[in-house]
Structures are given as C-alpha cells and as structure tokens.
Amino acid sequence: MSFVLPTYARAPITMAKGEGSYLYDTEGKVYVDFCAGIATCSLGHCHPAQVEAISRQAGTLMHCSNLYGIEQQELLAKRIVEDVIALPGKVFFSNSGAESNDGIIKTARRFGHRRPMSNGQPRYEVISFKQSFHGRTLGAMAATGQEKIQQEFSPLLEGFRYAIYNNIESLRSSITEKTCGILLEPVQGEGGVYAATPEFLRAAAELCREHDLLLMIDEVQCGFGRCGTMMGWQSIAPEIKPDLISCAKGLGGGFPIGCFWIGDRATDEAGNPLYSIMDAGSHGSTFGGNPLACAAALAVIEQIVSQNLPARAAVISERIKQEIMSWQLLPIQGIRGEGLLLGVALKPASFELPAGSLPSVYLNNLCREAGLLCCPAGPDTLRIIPALTISDETLREGLAILRCVISEL
Numbered sequence: 001m002s003f004v005l006p007t008y009a010r011a012p013i014t015m016a017k018g019e020g021s022y023l024y025d026t027e028g029k030v031y032v033d034f035c036a037g038i039a040t041c042s043l044g045h046c047h048p049a050q051v052e053a054i055s056r057q058a059g060t061l062m063h064c065s066n067l068y069g070i071e072q073q074e075l076l077a078k079r080i081v082e083d084v085i086a087l088p089g090k091v092f093f094s095n096s097g098a099e100s101n102d103g104i105i106k107t108a109r110r111f112g113h114r115r116p117m118s119n120g121q122p123r124y125e126v127i128s129f130k131q132s133f134h135g136r137t138l139g140a141m142a143a144t145g146q147e148k149i150q151q152e153f154s155p156l157l158e159g160f161r162y163a164i165y166n167n168i169e170s171l172r173s174s175i176t177e178k179t180c181g182i183l184l185e186p187v188q189g190e191g192g193v194y195a196a197t198p199e200f201l202r203a204a205a206e207l208c209r210e211h212d213l214l215l216m217i218d219e220v221q222c223g224f225g226r227c228g229t230m231m232g233w234q235s236i237a238p239e240i241k242p243d244l245i246s247c248a249k250g251l252g253g254g255f256p257i258g259c260f261w262i263g264d265r266a267t268d269e270a271g272n273p274l275y276s277i278m279d280a281g282s283h284g285s286t287f288g289g290n291p292l293a294c295a296a297a298l299a300v301i302e303q304i305v306s307q308n309l310p311a312r313a314a315v316i317s318e319r320i321k322q323e324i325m326s327w328q329l330l331p332i333q334g335i336r337g338e339g340l341l342l343g344v345a346l347k348p349a350s351f352e353l354p355a356g357s358l359p360s361v362y363l364n365n366l367c368r369e370a371g372l373l374c375c376p377a378g379p380d381t382l383r384i385i386p387a388l389t390i391s392d393e394t395l396r397e398g399l400a401i402l403r404c405v406i407s408e409l
C-alpha cells in the first residue's frame, strides 16, 4: 500500500536513475526521454555542470532565509533580467510555476488598487483563456480556464474571465472597467500545444496599452530556451513588451525553483516603475531563491547561454517536424508548437481505442511500453518536450520508436 495521495494517475513504473536524455527504471529498463520531467530538465538528467554546482553549493550554504542578502540570488536575478528576459525589471524568486503565477496575480491586483476604476474602487479582474493551465494553487487554479481542474473546489478565487485563445474579438469583449491584466501562455502546453499567433499577441499588447492593463505572460513551460528563443513570446512576436512574467520548470533544470519578473513601466505620475509597487512586506517565501536553488539555476542558465541552446532547440524542432510529417502515417493529423514544445496531433477516428481511453493517453502508454517517454496534452495530442541538450543520435532513436508505435496503431 502506498502512503502517497493518489492525485496523479501514475504509470506502473518507478524511476531509479537518469543520464542525459535517458531514464532507467527500478527493473533496469531504459527509456529515451522525450518528456524531460514535463519540460523541466532543460539540460537532461544529471548534467555534470549542474551536479557540480549543486554539490559545491550544498557543501557551502544551502539555506539562510531571505532575511539576509544572498549572493547567488543577486547573480541569478541579474542573469534573468539581462540575458534571458532582456528587458529592464526586477525578479522575485518562488519555488514553482503556480506560486509564480500567484505572484503576478497579486502584483496585478496591487496595480489595480494603485490605478483604480473611475469610481475609485480597485480594478481586480484578470482575463485568462479557455484551455489554459496556470497551476494548482487557489489563485493559479482560478486563472486556469479548465473546469476539470476546478471541479469541487468552489468557491473559486473571484476575478477571472476566460476569453477564447487566439480570438482577438473574444479578448476585446472580455475587457471591463474592472480589468487590470491579461494573462496568457505563449504556447498553451497542457491545453494541447496551441501557439499564440503573432497577431493575437500583438493585439493583447495593444489592448493593454489602450486600457491601461498589465500584459502578464506565463512562461512556466515555454521559457528558458524551450520555444527556440530565450522566452516563448520572443519566438512569436518579439517586439511586444510584457509587464509581468512567471517562470519555473526549465529555469531550475529539475531543481525546484520559480520566479516572476516585473517590468519598469511607469505606474504613477512621478514615473515610478511597476516593480516598485511590490515593496517590503508585500510578498515573501521562506525557501524562494535560497542559495542552493539559485546555484542550480545559475548552472542551467550558464549552459543555455554558452551553448546557445535556444537556437539548437529551434533547429531540432524543424528536424522533428519534417521527420514526423515525412512518415505520412494515417493517425497523424499534423504537428504543432514552437521549438521543443511540440504536439503530435492525432486523428482519433483513424485507429482503434480501448473503451474509455483518450487517444493521447493511449499512445503515450504504448510509447512508454516501447521505451519512449512522451506526455499527453489534451485528449488528442502527444507532447514531445525533450531536453534542449538531446543528442542527434538519441533523437533519432526516440523518433524511430515513435514511428514504429504509431505505424502499429
């Protein structure tokens, strides 16, 4: 009997060891890893530079609290602002994606207090999107536009409206006097791998300017090179300027760390920057940005920048897309996504499914049994989200398994 709460429908295997883009279970079976801890292990498993950085920091100082200065946190924030987001701003460190989203939702609410409605009441509504995913905390869950995630947890945190993704009219008509921000994923990952169109991102940025709203980008899954650029929005409409960005996953390469970034747009008559509204006492986290987590993330960013991994992700992405489409297999409808956040869209009617199973979950299970780890996204899409460092050889090996499994459907 397991004492772990069964909130995950887990595969009947247990992982024992990871190395690069391979995972080994406790029975010694080896898997090609196209899942990377759900788009998290940017450098693959146990990258020597990250192992070394974590080991060194663990023997020096793991945790001291945010009551004191933390050198690694300063260094990491500087790298994120200058080398990753490349827009002026400041960073708060959290421990996960959901927490980072809670942080930007809090910031948007504070902004709504500082810049209220015409009747003086604070603005507090955030527009997010149907089929979005922002995490499982009360705030992030309420922002998530999927009923199945919210079932039986009502009353939800109020103040969210769900517009239709990639539909400018739906977004425009969702704006009210109470709106203070628009929250979106550059590519909806969990919702089925749907990328925003450049027109949609530009329209969202324009509506934010027009209505004095904050443009809030959830880069938890897309960020840190995954989409073929440092941040996901940069691969779609690089000219837009977000006000708030949430991150996690790829930042820590498997070590739990998240962050949110606040830009410097002028927020009051005196021209004070947006980030100044989150002042001392406004937010906090005991663990957030501790020396160990920051050392782990610094090692990841160093590799992403020095090896130009976003560019590699873009190149491999094209290779995967071309290879999969060249198979011309009946169950494959197409392939979507940006960089190494890819979704193989399935034609459900083209193969036989066991009663009650979803096409994406069924195919994912078959792949796993054949030695390839992927991840379902929505009912009909198989997600391919490998490490940014995956070798050409391992990629070929994984694609060969995928081709074989889909051919036999």
Ligand SMILES: Cc1ncc(COP(=O)(O)O)c(C=O)c1O
Residues within 6 Å of the ligand: 096, 097, 098, 099, 101, 133, 134, 135, 136, 185, 189, 190, 218, 219, 220, 221, 222, 248, 249
């Ligand atoms: C876009 C997005 N936002 C937020 C989250 C939540 O992140 P976490 O599970 O670290 O809380 C996820 C997780 O899949 C995600 O894909």
